[in-house]
Amino acid sequence: MNAKLDSGVTTRPVTRQTFDEVLVPTYAPANFVPVRASGLDVWDQEGKHYLDFTSGIAVCSLGHSNPVLNAAVIKQMQTAWHFSNAYTNEPVLRLGLALTEATFADRAFFCNSGAEANEAALKLARKYAHAKFGPHKSRIVSCLSSFHGRTLFTVSVGGQSKYTEGFEPLPQDINHINYNDIESARAAITDDVCAVIVEPIQGEGGVIPGDLAFLKELRELCNKTGALLIFDEVQSGVGRTGALFEYMNIGITPDILTSAKALGNGFPIGAMLTTNEIAQQFNVGAHGTTYGGNPLAATAALTVLDEMSKPGFFDRVKEASARIFANLEQLAVDYPQLFGKVRGKGLLIGLPMAEGYKGKAKDYTKTAEKLGLMLLVAGPDVVRLAPPLVVSDAQIAEADRIMRQAADEFLKAA
Known part of the structure; x- marks a missing residue:
């Protein structure tokens, strides 16, 4: 029999070791525990300060504890938290209007994560194709090296076998092509394809921008075969590339778009956007989610969109991007034995490790972390930078200083 729930459970001391003792080991988090954050500043249990160039994996794009977001969500918390989808609510209706007015879409479906948004997109694509063309x-x-989520369906669609090992049998009728390979696409996309899903910029796969010719060919092949083109903008969307969504930068309109991450600035929310014609196949009862589009999440997302609509916001993202790219290009020149050519777009940036240090990206980021800079990786070979979009010039300069110091210390220890 289990012991009685301890009345002091909410206040007992915890450490990084507590993770290893009580949580399922699906992650290997850093050795420090963040406890407080503001803007790009993070402090751990020991009071040590860090500069955050991760945004919680491209999530907190307006910075931690953003005061405008705080005020909006607190006001909504004091009004209503949850009604379920047996009812609708004012914030989600406003959010649906905002996103459809700002994009190609006529309809929005709200959920809680990028994986759920992609799950909904893939289910909708199959249902649409079955209804219009037959089963x-x-x-x-x-695409190979893609990442679309961790549900069994989305992890199967993602092009990384390491995430599907041990979960077989997997959903069927899923094929993978080489990213940016037009001939591979032409061979695979035939009349039996219901959907082509692609990240305009591969995030987890190494921060690899899609070639414009490749993405255009996907659009044309979908037009030719009647397949739906799904853009997974979970990581590239909501301002990260200097536009609300990357499809706007490249001038290629998908049939379905998925969003999450930065949409709620840390409050869990996902969205699937599509047209009237396609959306009609999700009739009442065809799909759903208990928490999707709840007033709190919708309020957070609305406030994010409102902040990003202010004059000059996206121009500043592009300006910050140019500064960071220039710094990283010079870093690669100064440390050619350690780094390759920087790539990415906006404030989604990948810095590959040089040939002699392949597989060591995490080791480098750990060195930077000890010096007070939080960085990400995109696979074992690429250092990933995804700072909040509100990053200042002074913070960009400080990150550059720490990355150089980390490079020196990393090379000494190698």
């Missing part, structure tokens, strides 16, 4: 049109085409 033979069911195959889904994705």
Whole structure:
């Protein structure tokens, strides 16, 4: 029999070791425990300060504890938290209007994460194809090294076998092509394909921008075969590339777009956007979610969109991006034995390790972390930078200083 719940459970001391003792080991978090954050500043249990160039993996794009967001969410918390989808609510209606007015879409579906948004997109694509063409049109085409979520369906669609090992049998009728390979796409996208899903910039796969010719070819092949083109903008969207969504930068309109991460600035929310014609296949009862579009999440997302709509916001993202790219290009020149050519777009940036240090990206970020700079990796070979979009010039300069110091210390220890 289990012991009685301890009345002091909410205040007992915890450390990084507590993770290893009580949580399922699906992650290997850093050795420090963040307890407080503001803007790009983070402090751990020991009071040590860090400069955050991760944004919680491209999530907190307006910075931690953003006061405008705090005020909006607190006001909504004092009004109503949750009604369920047996009812609608004013914030989600406003959010639906805001996103459809700002994008190609006529309809929005709200959920709680990027994986759920992609799950909804893939289910909708199959249902649409079955209704319009018949059940033979069911195959889904994705790209190798892609990442679309951790549900069984989305992890199968993602093009990284390490995430599907041990979970077989996997959903069927899913094929993978080489990213940025037009001939691979032409061979795979035939009349039995219901959907092609692609990240305009591969995030977890190494921060690799999609070639414009490749993405245009996907659009044309989908037009030709009647397949739906799904853009996964979970990581690239909501301002990170200097536009609300990357499809706007490149001038290629998908049939379905998925968003999450930065949409709620840390409050869990996902969105699937599509057209009237396609959305009609999700009739009452065809799909759903208990928490999707709740007033708190919708308020957070609305406030994010409102802040990003202010004059000059995206121009500043591009300006900050140019500064960071210039710094990293010079870093690679000064440390050619350690780093390769920087790549990415906006404030989603990848810095590959040089040939002699392949597989050591995490080791480098740990060195930077000890010096007070939080960085990400995108696979074992790429250092990933995804700072909040509100990053200042002074913070960009400080990150550059720490990255150089980390490079010196990393090379000495190698």
